[in-house]
Amino acid sequence: MSVKIAFEEVTQVYGDTGKGGGTRALEHFSLEIAERNFVCLLGPSGCGKSTVLNLAAGFEKPSGGSVLIDGKTVTGPGRDRGMVFQEPLLLPWRNVIENVMLGPCLAGWPKVEALAQARHYLRLTGLERFERHASYELSGGMRQRVALARAWIGEPPVLLMDEPFGALDAQTRLVMQELLLEIWEQTRTTVLFVTHDVDEALFLGDRVVVMSASPGRVLLDLAVDLPRPRTEEILTSPRFADAKRRCLRLIGEESRRAFGHLEGDGI
Amino acid sequence: MSVKIAFEEVTQVYGDTGKGGGTRALEHFSLEIAERNFVCLLGPSGCGKSTVLNLAAGFEKPSGGSVLIDGKTVTGPGRDRGMVFQEPLLLPWRNVIENVMLGPCLAGWPKVEALAQARHYLRLTGLERFERHASYELSGGMRQRVALARAWIGEPPVLLMDEPFGALDAQTRLVMQELLLEIWEQTRTTVLFVTHDVDEALFLGDRVVVMSASPGRVLLDLAVDLPRPRTEEILTSPRFADAKRRCLRLIGEESRRAFGHLEGDGI
Amino acid sequence: MSTASVARSARLGPLISIASVAAFVLLWYEAARLGWASSLILPAPGEVLDTALQMLNDGYRHVPLWQHVAISLGRALAAFAAALVVGIPLGLAMGLSPILSSILDPFVQFLRPLPKLALIPLVIVWLGIGESSKIFLIFVSTLFSVIVGAAAAAGSVKVGRLRLARAFGATRRQQLWYFVLPSALPEIFTSVRLAFGVGWTTLIAAEMVAADSGMGWMVINASSYMRTDIVMLGILLLGVTGYLLDLAVVGLQRAVVPWAGRE
Amino acid sequence: MSTASVARSARLGPLISIASVAAFVLLWYEAARLGWASSLILPAPGEVLDTALQMLNDGYRHVPLWQHVAISLGRALAAFAAALVVGIPLGLAMGLSPILSSILDPFVQFLRPLPKLALIPLVIVWLGIGESSKIFLIFVSTLFSVIVGAAAAAGSVKVGRLRLARAFGATRRQQLWYFVLPSALPEIFTSVRLAFGVGWTTLIAAEMVAADSGMGWMVINASSYMRTDIVMLGILLLGVTGYLLDLAVVGLQRAVVPWAGRE
Amino acid sequence: EEVPAVVRFGYLNGPRPWILGKADQSFDKALGTKVQWINFPNGPNELNALAAGEVDIGRIGSVPTVSALVRKVPIKVIAVSGVIATSERLIARKGIDSVKALEGHAVAYPPGSTAHYALLAAFKVHQVDVSKVRQVQLKPGDLLAAWKRGDIDAAYVWGPFSQQLEGENGHAILATKDLQPAGYFLFNDYVVRKEFAEKYPGLVVKFLKTFGDTVARYKADPDGSAAIIAKELDQDPAAAKDTLAGLIYPPLNEQRTTAWLGDGHDSGNAVITKSFADTARFLVEQGELRAADLPSDFAPFIDTSFLAKAVAAP
Ligand SMILES: Nc1ncnc2c1ncn2[C@@H]1O[C@H](COP(=O)(O)OP(=O)(O)OP(=O)(O)O)[C@@H](O)[C@H]1O
Numbered sequence A, B: 001m002s003v004k005i006a007f008e009e010v011t012q013v014y015g016d017t018g019k020g021g022g023t024r025a026l027e028h029f030s031l032e033i034a035e036r037n038f039v040c041l042l043g044p045s046g047c048g049k050s051t052v053l054n055l056a057a058g059f060e061k062p063s064g065g066s067v068l069i070d071g072k073t074v075t076g077p078g079r080d081r082g083m084v085f086q087e088p089l090l091l092p093w094r095n096v097i098e099n100v101m102l103g104p105c106l107a108g109w110p111k112v113e114a115l116a117q118a119r120h121y122l123r124l125t126g127l128e129r130f131e132r133h134a135s136y137e138l139s140g141g142m143r144q145r146v147a148l149a150r151a152w153i154g155e156p157p158v159l160l161m162d163e164p165f166g167a168l169d170a171q172t173r174l175v176m177q178e179l180l181l182e183i184w185e186q187t188r189t190t191v192l193f194v195t196h197d198v199d200e201a202l203f204l205g206d207r208v209v210v211m212s213a214s215p216g217r218v219l220l221d222l223a224v225d226l227p228r229p230r231t232e233e234i235l236t237s238p239r240f241a242d243a244k245r246r247c248l249r250l251i252g253e254e255s256r257r258a259f260g261h262l263e264g265d266g267i
Numbered sequence C, D: 001m002s003t004a005s006v007a008r009s010a011r012l013g014p015l016i017s018i019a020s021v022a023a024f025v026l027l028w029y030e031a032a033r034l035g036w037a038s039s040l041i042l043p044a045p046g047e048v049l050d051t052a053l054q055m056l057n058d059g060y061r062h063v064p065l066w067q068h069v070a071i072s073l074g075r076a077l078a079a080f081a082a083a084l085v086v087g088i089p090l091g092l093a094m095g096l097s098p099i100l101s102s103i104l105d106p107f108v109q110f111l112r113p114l115p116k117l118a119l120i121p122l123v124i125v126w127l128g129i130g131e132s133s134k135i136f137l138i139f140v141s142t143l144f145s146v147i148v149g150a151a152a153a154a155g156s157v158k159v160g161r162l163r164l165a166r167a168f169g170a171t172r173r174q175q176l177w178y179f180v181l182p183s184a185l186p187e188i189f190t191s192v193r194l195a196f197g198v199g200w201t202t203l204i205a206a207e208m209v210a211a212d213s214g215m216g217w218m219v220i221n222a223s224s225y226m227r228t229d230i231v232m233l234g235i236l237l238l239g240v241t242g243y244l245l246d247l248a249v250v251g252l253q254r255a256v257v258p259w260a261g262r263e
Numbered sequence E: 001e002e003v004p005a006v007v008r009f010g011y012l013n014g015p016r017p018w019i020l021g022k023a024d025q026s027f028d029k030a031l032g033t034k035v036q037w038i039n040f041p042n043g044p045n046e047l048n049a050l051a052a053g054e055v056d057i058g059r060i061g062s063v064p065t066v067s068a069l070v071r072k073v074p075i076k077v078i079a080v081s082g083v084i085a086t087s088e089r090l091i092a093r094k095g096i097d098s099v100k101a102l103e104g105h106a107v108a109y110p111p112g113s114t115a116h117y118a119l120l121a122a123f124k125v126h127q128v129d130v131s132k133v134r135q136v137q138l139k140p141g142d143l144l145a146a147w148k149r150g151d152i153d154a155a156y157v158w159g160p161f162s163q164q165l166e167g168e169n170g171h172a173i174l175a176t177k178d179l180q181p182a183g184y185f186l187f188n189d190y191v192v193r194k195e196f197a198e199k200y201p202g203l204v205v206k207f208l209k210t211f212g213d214t215v216a217r218y219k220a221d222p223d224g225s226a227a228i229i230a231k232e233l234d235q236d237p238a239a240a241k242d243t244l245a246g247l248i249y250p251p252l253n254e255q256r257t258t259a260w261l262g263d264g265h266d267s268g269n270a271v272i273t274k275s276f277a278d279t280a281r282f283l284v285e286q287g288e289l290r291a292a293d294l295p296s297d298f299a300p301f302i303d304t305s306f307l308a309k310a311v312a313a314p
């Protein structure tokens, strides 16, 4: 399979770039993601996960190195990459189906086609009964499902997700994860999924990439050998516990090796 | 051991109480918590966990039934119960130590004693170096530690905690949980801890009380037989995985039994 | 306060307000009746009511009373409309472009708190003494609050929403129409209410410019002959009209941005 | 816009503003030089500067120029202080008590948008023509914005914070001093800025009442003799003083509530 | 000569003979077009409208006239409408019987007006120490309230306000005509926009003639005229009558002598011209006007050609 997304020695510095000051969010960050792969990016708060995603989305330009999609340098955001943010970011002046139709509407699709596709994705996400509801009348989980449908409708080859389920409670979160996997298995887009939850990363990903904190680099790149399709049961299976234990142990070791001297400092 | 906190057939209705309308948040909710016990209240979003806590804290009065502390009906908030909220709720116009000294200050302690106690709890929470910092200069985890110190300084016999670590990332959260257990083992207050995270409940509690959704009742009351002191390692131990599996299975069974007909509806 | 008592006072609120206004009118009535102040200083409610009834029949200075109200309202609404048409796009543009904001900000900050009466000589010289100068005075005093409000609203559109727009490949024009404008609307409405309030306070200043009708002119003219009863009537009319105007904007806000405060 | 360009324009901002003001003065200068408008209508910047210099030496009507500025500022500051002293406690009380709010709200909503010029005849009747009536006019136009702002601020104190207070057994007095007031302060500052802006616009109206000094009086008196140069100077002084006043409040805000917007 | 759609006449709200022409629309009839009557609370307020070209013909006091001429508003003085004799007076409370006695008291005046000027002149003539007098600017309409409250002890003002103060225990201690011996000559005059005068000289003549007619009608029946005027202005008839009688209306045919405006050749020596110059110097002294703005001669601003034709007309 070919490489879909590539980060080559990316450095990202925020703030006062003049005098070498500023925050070094990423340093020599390199990562390649194969087509149709589901890669989870794991790391502590502030390690630069969102920065990686924003670079891939084209919201920011790297201070150094390059970010490539299909071998071409990213110059800005585009419809070839769908984005799901931590908040659902629904537009309150549009009802549910209008929110899903946002992309088609901006891209100027024929109305009939847009409507049909929107209905399709609302059905997939189990929201067909709510298409005329105002977005602010929905529960948190329903909102996030609308956001998923809105990202999927354009059928982008790449889906970038920034802790999309971070604000949900554990039960709702699990349902959403299963839904995500279900649809991904049908569409087989390339997914880069940011999280700081080890369970979530292991449950969803083909690969779990663990980042180190400030400045962010790749600490660990683990293949997840759990079978698919994955459902709730796998979470309490011995294989999952094994994988998790191995993962946590590796993170612990790597962290200690790389940043032993920093341990115990202000979390 | 004697009963510290007791809920007896508590019903709580919000909103339009006149015509039998309104939201029934709790119905015939009964629960007894023994002195020096650490009880975790687990349940999906909106099931009434915060309501239970608010009743114990005395912020609200029950529509029916009674809430007792030491056998006496709760009439309002009081210094005998410490409260830690989901947000740290630090007062930005007070620096770290002033925030910790809030309770003593309101209660009119002698300044010297308040200062000494505040320093003691800042040391326990690893914040002695930050006592003069502004609260808005701290990281999320540090803020929540200040909130803990602020609740502990009054040495209340009861500590009520409403998803205090919900906003923290997984790593920070773990550190906080260990800290909480460490200090609890020293002080042995009675703790009622609300969460929607199964791992957290099992890691912290002597008992895990699982609530059903709307209207909230006790679905399950599990004793956690994991040994103390508990540390990070326990999370990946087979015993923990066992306990979790058992807990999830029971929740699943109970849920299906009680609300089978509602399954799959708008989460 | 407990939930129940909040609910109770929400229902009682309007009743309490009505009672408090009634109490005030009674106090006024008694004060006048007992002669606490001469009728020149404090005309009795009855006297004001008589004046009102008489003016409903005969008008004031050959113009029916309702027409004074209508003329003032017309001037204010024309000015408000102009302030919205000019102020909202300008404010949004300033909110989105730091450069434009830097260019215009000194003038906005200078003119906003400037007493608008100071402009009367200049406005007469530039625009004459017709309707345009009256409308212009109300317009300028409304405009800057609208601009500042719209700029703040545009500036506070959440980064996430703008990124969403860009992720969906929205053009600059689409960003404005599909994202910025609707996002800013609730906040714009709030500042429009404030701005209309400020604009309405300029009504009298505007009608000092060679007017011969309008509530503001009525007050000024009556005051030059010490007709305190008419002054009082004018004040009541001005206050009530201003209040109704505000209610209308609130109603419009509910209809146009039902999601305000509910996100 | 990229982060870098934001940073750049933040640095360039003041420069652009200065350039834009300079461009405006140049335009004014050229307009006067080329005679686009007679000096009667648009006095040249040079003429205004000459007048300013001459008045710095001789004063205006026997009163030094700085004294006119000081007198107006004094009146405004006295009025503002009174508005704060009355308005903040009242607003907080209204924000905390739905009943008090219901009682006072009709009057606040009625008086806020009322053109304050309408009150001049009544204010003269009630307070006379001394300093008190001038200060009162500025006071009333400031007061209601302060009240509304403080009420909104008190009403928007987070429930969590109030529960925190109660959990620590704070008395009602302690709740107010330790929690409500400091919580409301940042928002109060914002509405105080707005209120001062509104109050400052009333300065001329206030100084129309039997004044013999002050910037507002200067503008009115000069316009009685068609001294457009002095009118223009007065406008500049009023605008600049108003702007500096606002800057002072912003500075105070930074000092008093450094946490505003950083929570 | 073509006629504009409307001729804009600026006037003050006081009772004056030409209000008769407002009541019966004789100006409209004489001019053959609509006359728009634009009301101003006092002369200075009319200045801006004159400068803006929003008034074609204006009736205004001599003091604001001087302000306008000095500040180069493009207008010409075409006639005297009335000399202020007793229509403007200094009213004081009981116990204050002379101008000098005002020391230690508060005196109100409408700023920039003939009354203001007369007050300052009176101070000078009676050698009042102005630093001991509290001078208070008030619009005429606000005087009574301040008076009733006892905030002011005297006021220099015109009718109907002077009569109202007198009705509230006030009495006149000086009238403007009392200042004439000392050389202070105060009057109201007609001015016309230069551009209008050039374009419609015939209308200006007709206007003056109609004005002359109204004065004649008033002189023939002062009581009846006062009643009509008071009704038109919605004012007290008695006060209107008193005010009307407080002005001297020089006949148009006498105004082309040096006692008034002169005939255009000898205007430099005319009383009005000199009075303008005196007033201007006084205002400079007071700091209201700039010395540099003063014209060397006010004669060029006076144009009596319309007056000549109005007098000659049948
Ligand atoms: N626009 C910005 N300006 C300045 N610093 C920034 C900016 N964005 C991010 N940073 C800094 O860069 C670092 C990485 O931030 P980033 O948001 O990528 O972290 P993250 O891993 O997504 O954290 P979280 O889990 O909290 O979302 C942090 O130190 C952050 O403070």
Ligand SMILES: Nc1ncnc2c1ncn2[C@@H]1O[C@H](COP(=O)(O)OP(=O)(O)OP(=O)(O)O)[C@@H](O)[C@H]1O
Binding pocket: A169, B014, B015, B023, B024, B025, B043, B044, B045, B046, B047, B048, B049, B050, B051, B052, B196, C003
């Ligand atoms: N003040 C209130 N007024 C009306 N309804 C309320 C109020 N507080 C809570 N409720 C309702 O009562 C139910 C229980 O709420 P509660 O906050 O106790 O749930 P929770 O378990 O704490 O949820 P979460 O996990 O989201 O915090 C919900 O349906 C909620 O909408």
Ligand SMILES: NCCS(=O)(=O)O
Binding pocket: E012, E042, E043, E044, E060, E061, E062, E063, E064, E112, E113, E114, E115, E158, E188
């Ligand atoms: N009687 C003249 C009054 S004024 O024109 O000087 O204001």
Ligand SMILES: [Mg+2]
Binding pocket: A049, A050, A051, A162
């Ligand atoms: Mg992030």
Ligand SMILES: [Mg+2]
Binding pocket: B049, B050, B051, B162
């Ligand atoms: Mg809760």
